[in-house]
Amino acid sequence: MSHYFDHVSQELHSKIAQAKVYISRHNPTTGALAEAVLRQFLNDHLPGAVGVEQGFIIDKEGGLSKQCDILIYDSHWYAPFYRVGGVVVVPAEAVIAIIEVKTSINKAALHDVIRYFQSFESLRLEAKTYLFMFNAPTLGTVSRHFHTYRHQGDYQEFDHDTFHFLPDEITGLNHSYHLQKGSVIHDRDAIGYLSYFYQDHEGxxxxxxxxxxxxxxxxxxxxxxxxxxxxxxLAPRAAYHSSKASNSIFAIDLFPM
Known part of the structure; x- marks a missing residue:
């Protein structure tokens, strides 16, 4: 299965590269195409009981989210309240995952992403949150961007409350990594992100x-x-992907336990 995803990853990059030949000077359009490419991939590979679309989330009190690049929601039990031009409005309890997509990202853009995910606080969602980057910075750069984020007040470090609203997982394609929230053992016992690096049979x-x-x-x-x-x-999908031992770990230490 790993080799299949190697090819799919190359295909996703190729689709965006082809588009850039014609619209290289219009970054918003390139970003929209990146979102569409990833949405199509997920639509093709996820169970039919869920919808994969762009749009907004509304709660019972009428609170409305910012626009979401990719919403994965329970389309079996919940129909969108509204749909027009490929954009939907779905109820908060239907949302399974939210994915923010970036073709590339710098410090200011990552800080905007942090504020973007914090904006969902009032909706009290149970959804899992992801940041997906096609042309990703290095892990060291991502770590520095997190540590230069300006918090409100004098205390300039993440804590349990602010950490709660960061994306649950962060994926980079070009600099290949997949960060997951958790406890990290770095220079201290801390909370942050971990990325495990695996080896396939060819190394x-x-x-x-x-x-x-x-x-x-x-x-x-x-x-x-x-x-x-x-x-x-029914066997979980992961059962069809061979497990491999990790050979290294990268940690982003955000605050002490």
Missing amino acids: TEINALERFFLSVYATVEQHLTRHHLFSPS
């Missing part, structure tokens, strides 16, 4: 797209198991 790094896809698929499986007549006897 190359496993593709980050596969880690991202398996995470999204597992999140969908968990939702279907809880809310649908979903047979627990």
